[in-house]
Structures are given as C-alpha cells and as structure tokens.
Amino acid sequence: xxxxxxxxxxxxxxxxxxxxxxxxxxxxxxxxxxxxxxxxxxxxxxxxxxxxxxxxxxxxxxxxxxxxxxxxxxxxxxxxxxxxxxxxxxxxxxxxxxxxxxxxxxxxxxxxxxxxxxxxxxxxxxxxxxxxxxxxxxxxxxxxxxxxxxxxxxxxxxxxxxxxxxxxxxxxxxxxxxxxxxxxxxxxxxxxxxxxxxxxxxxxxxxxxxxxxxxxxxxxxxxxxxxxxxxxxxxxxxxxxxxxxxxxxxxxxxx
Numbered sequence: 001x002x003x004x005x006x007x008x009x010x011x012x013x014x015x016x017x018x019x020x021x022x023x024x025x026x027x028x029x030x031x032x033x034x035x036x037x038x039x040x041x042x043x044x045x046x047x048x049x050x051x052x053x054x055x056x057x058x059x060x061x062x063x064x065x066x067x068x069x070x071x072x073x074x075x076x077x078x079x080x081x082x083x084x085x086x087x088x089x090x091x092x093x094x095x096x097x098x099x100x101x102x103x104x105x106x107x108x109x110x111x112x113x114x115x116x117x118x119x120x121x122x123x124x125x126x127x128x129x130x131x132x133x134x135x136x137x138x139x140x141x142x143x144x145x146x147x148x149x150x151x152x153x154x155x156x157x158x159x160x161x162x163x164x165x166x167x168x169x170x171x172x173x174x175x176x177x178x179x180x181x182x183x184x185x186x187x188x189x190x191x192x193x194x195x196x197x198x199x200x201x202x203x204x205x206x207x208x209x210x211x212x213x214x215x216x217x218x219x220x221x222x223x224x225x226x227x228x229x230x231x232x233x234x235x236x237x238x239x240x241x242x243x244x245x246x247x248x249x250x251x252x253x254x255x
Contacts, residue, residue: 030152031152031154032152032153032154032156032182033139033151033152033153033154034153034154034155035051035053035153035154035158035161036051036053037051037052037053038050038051039089040089040166043142043165046167046168047142047165047166047167047168047173048165048166049142049163049164049165049166050089050090050163050164050165050166050211051161051162051163051164052161052162052164052208052211052216052217053158053161054158054159054160054161054162054204054207054208054229054230054231055157055158055159055229055230056157056158056159056183056199056230056231056232056233057230057231057232074191074192074193074194074195074234075232075234075235076191076234076235076236076237077237078224078236078237078240079224080224080240080241080242080243081224081242081243082220082222082224082225082242082243082244083242083243083244083247084218084220084225084244085215085218085225085227085244085245085247085248085251086215086216086217086218086227086248087216087251088213088214088215088216088248088251088252088255089164089166089214089215089216090164090166090170090171090172090214090252090255091169091170091171091172091214091252091253091254091255092126092127092171092172092213092214092249092252092253092255093127093171093172093173093214094127095127095128095129095146095172095174095175095212095213096128096129096130096131096146097114097118097128097129097130097131097146097147097148097175097177097209097212098131098132098133098134098135098145098146098147098148099111099114099130099131099132099133099135099147099148099149100135100136100137100138100147100148100149101132101133102136103138103149103150103151103181104149104150105150105181105185108185108186108187108201109187110187110201111132112187113187113200113201113202113205114130114148114201114202114205115130116202116239117130117202117205117206117209117239118130118209120206120209120226120239120240120241121206121209121210121213121241121249124241124246124249124250125249125250125253126213126249126253128209128212128213130148135147135148135149137149137176138151139151139178140161140163140176140178141176142163142165142174144174145174146174146175146176146177146212147176147177147178148176148177148178148179148205149176149177149178149179150178150179150180150181151178151179151180151181152180152181152182153178153180153181153182154182156180156182156183158180159179159180159183159199159204159230159231160177160178160179160180160204160207160208161177161178161180162175162176162177162178162208162211162212163175163176163177163178164211164212164214166214170255171214171255172212172213172214175211175212177205177208177209177211177212179201179204183199184197184198184199184233185198185199185200185201186198186199186200186201187200187201187202188200188202188203188234188236190236191234191236192234195233195234196233196234197233197234198233198234199231199233199234199235200234200235200236200239202236202239203231203235203236203237203238203239204231204238206226206238206239206241207226207227207228207231207238210226210227210245210248210249213249213252214252214255215227215245215248215249215252216248217229218244218248220242220244224237224242225238225242225244225245226238226239226240226241226242226245227244227245227248
C-alpha cells in the first residue's frame with residue numbers, strides 16, 4: 001500500500017512540474033490547456049511571471065466589465081480618440097517573437113497579420129520583431145525563446161493568452177503568446193460586410209503584443225482601446241492604437 005501511495009505521489013509531482021506556469025495542473029493539452037490570470041508570480045532568480053488572458057466577448061465565465069464590444073454583429077467603429085490607459089505592469093524590452101508555424105491552423109497565412117501587428121507598436125517606439133523560425137514550443141515555456149503559437153485553451157471562450165517574464169529591474173525579458181485553437185480564426189482585409197463569427201488574427205495579435213511590451217488591460221466605455229480585455233467576432237478595430245494605447249506604451253518604455 002505504501003509503495004502504491006509513493007508511486008501516485010511521484011506521478012502527481014511529475015504532472016505538476018510539467019504544467020506550464022499560469023495553467024492549472026492536470027489539464028491535458030489534447031483536451032485543452034486550462035489558463036488562469038497571474039500577476040507577478042515569483043518563478044526564481046528574481047524573475048516574475050504575468051499571465052494575461054484575453055476573452056471572447058460574452059460567455060461564461062465572462063470577461064472583465066466594460067461597455068461596448070458586443071458579440072455576434074459586425075462593428076468596426078474606431079475613431080482612436082480615447083485617451084485613457086492603465087499603468088503598465090512592466091517596462092518594455094527588445095523582444096523577438098518566433099512563430100511556431102507547425103501550430104498555425106491549416107490554410108491560415110498569418111505572416112503579414114502578425115508582422116503588421118508588431119509594426120503598430122514599433123511605429124510608436126517599441127522594439128518588437130517577428131520571425132517565422134526558431135521555435136518548436138507547443139506550450140508556454142520559460143526557456144529564453146519568445147514564441148507565438150496556437151494551442152487548445154480552456155475555458156474555450158479564451159481567445160489568447162500571453163505569458164510574460166519580468167526581471168528584477170521590472171523589464172520584460174521573454175514572452176510566449178498563444179492563440180486558442182478551439183476558436184475560429186480568419187484574416188480580414190478590412191471590416192467584414194456581414195458577420196462571419198470568426199476572430200481576426202491581426203486584431204487579437206495587436207492586443208497580445210501589448211502584453212509582450214508590459215501593457216495592462218484597460219476597459220474604456222466604448223471598448224475602443226486595443227488593450228480592452230475582450231473582443232467580439234469580426235472585430236478589426238484593435239489593429240490600430242488609440243491615443244491611450246500609445247500613452248501606455250510610452251509609460252512602459254519610460255520605466
């Protein structure tokens with residue numbers, strides 16, 4: 001009996017060690033990697049981890065509060081004039097994101113959308129690079145390589161999550177950005193004329209790259225901000241930054 005208990009304990013210990021930080025233990029990737037928000041968890045050597053979870057608008061559990069952005073209909077109104085922002089959780093670093101192309105959904109050419117998302121931030125002083133080689137990661141791993149990929153995530157109303165690692169001087173040194181492969185993805189050339197029920201890669205990527213730069217979620221009343229904590233299907237307005245998003249980036253660069 002003692003031997004059986006020891007074997008069971010050892011198996012549980014292995015499972016816990018293999019679970020990505022920010023994911024709940026026991027969640028098999030083939031069934032969906034369960035993620036929860038994390039704010040500054042110590043992971044050793046003076047490094048802290050943040051996990052920002054981005055939700056599809058609506059669903060249960062729902063996203064943080066805030067008006068606008070209702071799902072199910074096309075709404076691309078975007079005047080980029082809102083000025084509010086939340087204080088960054090870390091200072092922006094120079095990050096190269098390596099896309100694991102083996103995880104990208106079949107038939108989806110994401111190269112231009114991901115590069116353009118980085119360009120939105122770089123045009124305002126950030127230093128983000130996107131390369132389409134150099135990563136074989138299929139789950140978030142702190143290993144010195146920043147990755148973009150797709151993986152099954154639960155709850156299924158999660159669109160994407162970013163695992164960000166911050167050093168003792170409070171600057172981002174690594175980040176892993178994973179889209180939820182349970183969700184339907186598309187590349188829109190512009191605002192869809194009719195509802196498709198899909199989520200635009202560039203729209204969600206621009207938001208997630210804000211977290212790579214140390215930016216926090218911000219809920220404005222009209223859901224205009226790129227860093228708004230949720231998105232409806234067919235949305236493209238997060239691709240362009242509001243004045244508030246730009247101010248948040250400047251604060252991050254100044255940390």
